[in-house]
Amino acid sequence: VVTNNHVVDKAKTVQVTLDDNRTLDAKVIGKDAKTDIALLKISESGSYPYVQFGKGAPRVGDWVVAIGNPFGLGGTVTAGIVSARGRDIGAGPYDDFLQIDAPINKGNSGGPTFNVSGEVVGVNTAIASPSGGSVGLAFAIPAETVQTVVEQLRTDGKVVRGYLGVQVQPVTKDIADGLGLDKAKGALVDHAESGTPAAKAGLKSGDVIESVNGAPVNDARELSRRIAGLKPGTEVKLAYLRGGKSDVATVELGTLPGDGKVASRGESSSSGQARLGLNLAPASEIGLGDEGVAVMDVDPTGPAASKGISQGDVILDVGGTSVSKPSEVQAQIRAAESNGRKAVLMRVKSAKGQTRFVAVSLSNKEG
Structure with missing residues (x-):
């Protein structure tokens, strides 16, 4: 039995209620929090009807039917269309949801999303709503993802990536x-x-x-x-x-593995302040590491501030070239301008040690 991980996560016991109102004990064979899929096993012998996964991905505009148990009312069927594909809603690192407008609510999680041929094209998982009820924004895990995860859970009890x-x-x-x-x-x-x-x-x-x-x-x-x-x-x-x-x-x-205070300004750069909205100093001179140029001050109206650069950040390289002095930052900015670039790419290390790339506009206003 396929369902959502969040439906059975941390459960000590699990039971499955069938359409004929029989309640059977089930065991969690495996679960994957990253895709929110869990696989259960019923040990009691018997004949159990089942449905097939669809062989192809649905198109935007295709009709779908969602089945679930909203608010504990019992088996409920709703209809709608596929509104979008490949949605990232911030639920996990591998978000690739189908967005559907078939009304689903709390209790629909783990239920199937069918196409008009009766094939499962997704597993109902989440809704976006300011009130907690359906507003026409529902999300299902695509059948392709579910099949891949379920096969690993069935054979290994876990997903290895x-x-x-x-x-x-x-x-x-x-x-x-x-x-x-x-x-x-x-x-x-x-x-x-x-x-x-x-x-x-x-x-x-x-x-x-x-x-x-x-x-x-x-x-x-x-x-x-x-x-x-x-x-x-x-x-x-x-x-x-x-x-x-x-x-x-x-x-x-x-x-896949299982899952500072600025004391002195040193060499500053007034031209950097004017162009990018930054006041800079060698990181080595103010105790922020052996490499890069430290951001001493940020003009809140400048282009660098609009890209999230803040005081205490360290610029490691500009335009693909390592920098250690403000003058080197300026040299790379001039080089980017001479090459006709509209922005200059910087690799920046935050105060927490995380690095990222930031493209700062070289024009006088943001496009």
């Missing part, structure tokens, strides 16, 4: 401008963890991963889903851009 070992972020329009890309597509590598498959294959910070085994990667989340859908030990070919040049890395995937 491929592991690349990179921190990635989406390529926004500003970042694409900073990198000189024509389109805002792909997954930008923030950092390749030392000793991971990605690092061993030569991937570096600033690389833009464009495809996995020839299949295009539109954004960072899609890369995560693609890699997680492969088994550890799988060899994949990653096409990526580095410095405007294309290359391919062959990577053998690993196993």
Whole structure:
């Protein structure tokens, strides 16, 4: 029996009530919090009707029927259409939901979403609502994802995912401008963890991963889903851009692991304040590490502040070049301008030690 992880999570005992009102004990065979899927087993012998998963993904606009037990009323059927596909609602790292407008409410979780042929195309999972009731925004886990997870839970009792070992972020329009890309597509590598498959294959910070085994990667989340859908030990070919040049890395995937106060200004940069809205100093001179340029002050109306750069952050590189002095930051900004870039790409380390790429506009106003 397939249901949602959040339906049975932390339960000491589980029972399944059938359509003929029989109640049977069930055992949790396995569950996966990352996709919110759980698999149960009924031990009592008997003949149990079941439904088939659909063989293809539904199209936006296709009619669907949702079945569940809203508010404990009992078996309830509602109808609607597929409103969208590939929705990310922040529920987990591999969100890829079908959005449907068939009314579902609390108690529908774990129920099937059928197409008009009676095939299961999704598992009802979540709603978006200010009141807790249906407002026409419901989400179902696609059948393709459910089948993959269920098969692993059935055979192994757990889900084992491929592991690349990179921190990635989406390529926004500003970042694409900073990198000189024509389109805002792909997954930008923030950092390749030392000793991971990605690092061993030569991937570096600033690389833009464009495809996995020839299949295009539109954004960072899609890369995560693609890699997680492969088994550890799988060899994949990653096409990526580095410095405007294309290359391919062959990577053998690993196993996904289980799941300061500024005292002095040092060398400052008034020109940096004027251009980016920043006052900078060498990080080594103020105790913020051995590399990079520290952000001493931020103009709240400047372009850097609009991108989330704050006091205490450390700029590690600009335009793909490591920096250690404010003058080096300015040199890279001038270089970006001379190359006709609309934005300059910076790798920034936060006070908590997390790194990210930020594209700061070089124009006088935001587009």
